Amino acid sequence: MAWNAVHPFECPTRIFYGLGASAELGTRLAELNIARPLLVTDQGLQRAGAVDRVAEHAHAGGLDVCVYDATSENPTTTNLDEICELYRSERCDGLIGLGGGSSMDAAKAASALLENGGSIWDYRGKDLVPQPGPPVICIPTTCGTGAEVTFVVVVTDPAEHFKVVCAARNLAARVALVDPELVVSAPAHVIAATGADALAHATESYVNLGSDPLLDALNIRAITMIGRSLRPAVAEKQTEAIAELSLASTMTGVAFNMNANAIVHAASTPVTAHYGVPHGVANAIFLADGLDILRPACEEKLADIAAALGAEVSGLTSTEAAQQGVEAIRALCQDVGLPATLRDWGLEPAEVDIPKLVEDAMKSRNITTNPRPIGPPELEQLYTTVLGQVTST
Ligand SMILES: [Fe+2]
The missing domain is CATH 3.40.50.1970 (Rossmann fold)
Structure with a gap:
């Protein structure tokens, strides 16, 4: 629009x-x-x-x-x-x-x-x-x-x-x-997972087809706030960091309420429904790779996200800057102890019915909001990636 x-x-x-x-x-x-x-x-x-x-x-x-x-x-x-x-x-x-x-x-x-x-x-x-x-x-x-x-x-x-x-x-x-x-008394892993959910809302709402300048203002500021507060909120339970995270979550709630999310929530929700992976954890697992699939259609926005998360993007091409955005998100989720893959969470690839997940994801309202067409092949690619990727830890 x-x-x-x-x-x-x-x-x-x-x-x-x-x-x-x-x-x-x-x-x-x-x-x-x-x-x-x-x-x-x-x-x-x-x-x-x-x-x-x-x-x-x-x-x-x-x-x-x-x-x-x-x-x-x-x-x-x-x-x-x-x-x-x-x-x-x-x-x-x-x-x-x-x-x-x-x-x-x-x-x-x-x-x-x-x-x-x-x-x-x-x-x-x-x-x-x-x-x-x-x-x-x-x-x-x-x-x-x-x-x-x-x-x-x-x-x-x-x-x-x-x-x-x-x-x-x-x-x-x-x-x-x-x-x-x-929120201060919540366990650190809950703050990490719910903070990642807020980051998914903010980034998906920022890049999706329903974004506009008003929602962008809320989302990009929320991304900045989450980027600087999530690590200290989880590692040190810093009250100021938790306060910033809380407000960022509400800010992006106001925004994504208007334009929904995108491929990450579409793909993660069936995994929560079928295998019990908590919502925030599932979004963290799908976030970087999901946005990477959207990257060709939203390089400038992912470059904005890279800058908001503190990555150095000056002198980079828009493609390189967008890649920095994806990697900054991946690093943030991993730094707060969230699993990088479904296997890391404890789900073996053999247990997972990818065709069923794809079928359910395609029913999500977050399919039509993506900045590039997303269908079964892209979802299958995403599920395969988050299942099979072996981490270097
Ligand atoms: Fe969510």
């Missing part, structure tokens, strides 16, 4: 970010007239004490918080049924999604079902949620999904072994509280 054609841009979520942002929870609940919130989270955060710490900010405002802490690693239709039942029986009037993408998606999806009824399957696709549901406040505890600002939810239906994807502006959270203090 020409840069000066008509482009939509929207971010209806009010974002409050910075150290201590979650302490504003009581104020934000009051603004939304929520007197009895249902906090949706998972067992890990409950055990770590994060739920009590966040709920205390609501208690300070005189509010009693109801808690659902059984969200699965990937939220399920069963989770949604349980959340809706608890919400109604406890006479709640708003939701808080506290956690990674799973708990935030579960809160957003449950809100849609509480208002519109039916099952999540009824809203599969784009903009099929008729009415906004009860207000949702999202509080991320990782730094990668961007779910606090996206219109997308992904819910697994265990009966069908299928991930239902819904994208609708009526799924947006009303408020996001992006508080790096909640």
